[in-house]
Amino acid sequence: MDYLLWKLLPLLALIVSFVVFFFLEDSYTANLFHMKKPPREECSFLPVCHYWISSKRIVTPQGVISGSVEINEGKIMSIVEGDSKHGKHMQQQVIDYGDAVIMPGLIDVHVHLDEPGRTEWEGFYTGTRAAAAGGVTTVVDMPLNNHPTTVSRETLKLKLEAAKKKLYVDAGFWGGLIPENALNTSILEGLLSAGVLGVKSFMCPSGIDDFPMTTIDHIKEGLPVLAKYRRRLLVHAEVQLNSGHNLELKDNDDPRVYSTYLKTRPPSWEQAAIRELVGVTEDTRTGGPLEGAHVHIVHLSDSSASLDMIKEAKHRGDSISVETCPHYLAFSSEEINDGDTRFKCSPPIRDASNREKLWEALLKGDINFLTSDHSPTLPELKLLDEGNFLKAWGGISSLQLVLPITWSYGQKHGATLEQLSLWWSKRPAEFAGLESKGAIEVGNHADIVVWQPETEFALDDKYPVFIKHPSISAYMGKKLSGQVLATFVRGNLVFKNGKHAPAACGVPILAK
Ligand SMILES: *[C@@H]1O[C@H](CO)[C@@H](O)[C@H](O)[C@H]1NC(C)=O
Numbered sequence: 001m002d003y004l005l006w007k008l009l010p011l012l013a014l015i016v017s018f019v020v021f022f023f024l025e026d027s028y029t030a031n032l033f034h035m036k037k038p039p040r041e042e043c044s045f046l047p048v049c050h051y052w053i054s055s056k057r058i059v060t061p062q063g064v065i066s067g068s069v070e071i072n073e074g075k076i077m078s079i080v081e082g083d084s085k086h087g088k089h090m091q092q093q094v095i096d097y098g099d100a101v102i103m104p105g106l107i108d109v110h111v112h113l114d115e116p117g118r119t120e121w122e123g124f125y126t127g128t129r130a131a132a133a134g135g136v137t138t139v140v141d142m143p144l145n146n147h148p149t150t151v152s153r154e155t156l157k158l159k160l161e162a163a164k165k166k167l168y169v170d171a172g173f174w175g176g177l178i179p180e181n182a183l184n185t186s187i188l189e190g191l192l193s194a195g196v197l198g199v200k201s202f203m204c205p206s207g208i209d210d211f212p213m214t215t216i217d218h219i220k221e222g223l224p225v226l227a228k229y230r231r232r233l234l235v236h237a238e239v240q241l242n243s244g245h246n247l248e249l250k251d252n253d254d255p256r257v258y259s260t261y262l263k264t265r266p267p268s269w270e271q272a273a274i275r276e277l278v279g280v281t282e283d284t285r286t287g288g289p290l291e292g293a294h295v296h297i298v299h300l301s302d303s304s305a306s307l308d309m310i311k312e313a314k315h316r317g318d319s320i321s322v323e324t325c326p327h328y329l330a331f332s333s334e335e336i337n338d339g340d341t342r343f344k345c346s347p348p349i350r351d352a353s354n355r356e357k358l359w360e361a362l363l364k365g366d367i368n369f370l371t372s373d374h375s376p377t378l379p380e381l382k383l384l385d386e387g388n389f390l391k392a393w394g395g396i397s398s399l400q401l402v403l404p405i406t407w408s409y410g411q412k413h414g415a416t417l418e419q420l421s422l423w424w425s426k427r428p429a430e431f432a433g434l435e436s437k438g439a440i441e442v443g444n445h446a447d448i449v450v451w452q453p454e455t456e457f458a459l460d461d462k463y464p465v466f467i468k469h470p471s472i473s474a475y476m477g478k479k480l481s482g483q484v485l486a487t488f489v490r491g492n493l494v495f496k497n498g499k500h501a502p503a504a505c506g507v508p509i510l511a512k
């Protein structure tokens with residue numbers, strides 16, 4: 001016996017050293033790259049990788065069907081109409097959602113998460129938890145109001161560092177086009193090759209010191225580089241007329257009255273910017289010198305001449321698109337109370353007839369899709385006590401609420417579930433270049449929201465809002481229809497009945 005033991009000893013030593021090596025190696029790489037994936041049961045309330053979800057209302061590109069969706073390893077494997085799931089798939093786990101709606105997760109391509117540098121305003125953790133709770137499965141983060149702004153390869157790296165282990169949903173990133181990188185191709189190319197999905201610029205002051213405005217000449221410098229990388233330009237399209245002096249204001253105009261603010265940013269500002277932009281988009285047509293570049297107008301408010309110019313440019317074949325936001329569709333200037341600075345944003349919310357024309361354009365497809373433009377700040381900077389519209393921070397917080405908002409206000413205009421998923425999933429996915437997202441289709445990521453459109457709720461103090469400062473949201477106090485029951489991101493059930501899965505397992509999305 002002793003002899004045998006001695007002979008086996010080297011072998012035993014070898015096995016022990018292998019085990020020790022692998023254990024150390026694993027924790028070493030995990031610490032080095034912070035990349036160790038949490039176990040599935042922490043990422044998801046459903047710790048299996050192969051399962052089915054079924055319902056009487058599944059929104060697919062071919063229409064709303066009754067049936068089931070097979071999910072395996074984070075992807076959609078099959079979509080079966082009717083009750084066939086109860087036949088051959090009895091072995092697999094099936095979650096039956098009854099008549100709740102199964103829809104592609106929302107893709108919000110205009111969100112300000114403000115990290116790093118202004119996490120007291122929002123941040124990746126609170127922002128993406130709010131997204132998950134609202135059925136938003138992908139966000140694309142804006143290059144401001146984080147500090148430093150995302151305008152170079154180095155500052156994108158800071159974003160990615162800051163986002164680690166904090167993403168509850170997938171997140172892409174826009175960079176910023178500012179004079180410095182517009183005039184220095186190597187900085188812009190560095191930013192694009194580091195993986196931003198496109199760049200955003202302001203044609204008026206952004207309100208953030210390290211994000212200076214671009215003129216149409218800067219934009220002309222940047223477009224050839226964007227064409228080369230086939231990335232989009234997103235533009236805050238307002239040009240300050242009267243060199244920014246509020247000639248329209250009179251001494252007795254009260255800054256607590258919304259119409260005073262409205263006068264300082266007239267539709268002519270949007271029109272002036274869009275007129276300059278459609279003057280350069282001609283070259284983006286197929287075969288043109290800027291083919292591959294694309295100009296997108298963010299948060300359109302003016303539904304008159306601005307919209308006409310965009311429609312005309314599209315008609316000519318220019319590569320141009322436009323978004324609007326739920327607050328321009330839900331509210332009108334007439335109903336904003338004195339001092340209620342929660343409603344301040346730029347461009348401003350205009351009158352009810354402007355709003356009706358925005359709806360018309362959205363329903364007809366002249367407006368391509370919707371975004372939240374979730375733009376939070378501190379309650380102090382919203383000046384909720386003082387109520388001064390001219391001094392308060394502009395921006396409306398809505399990230400978690402866009403699905404019930406669009407549904408509640410859209411029903412009055414006859415919006416359908418299919419349209420909702422076009423505006424919030426399919427078209428934003430195409431726009432941002434997110435392959436494998438935006439539709440319940442075989443092969444796509446299993447990014448899914450399950451919700452009950454008929455359930456009404458009041459946005460009162462007791463309602464679980466996960467954004468950092470719910471009190472500044474213009475929607476608080478409203479009654480909405482449409483309750484999110486469950487959210488799946490790449491097959492992980494990340495949100496269920498008001499609760500989040502323990503770990504943040506969303507993935508950063510970088511352009512190649
Ligand atoms: C462009 O930026 C790079 C990187 O910051 C810098 O090294 C280079 O000198 C700049 N070029 C010009 C012409 O300013």
Ligand SMILES: [Zn+2]
Pocket residue numbers: 110112142373375
């Ligand atoms: Zn914005």
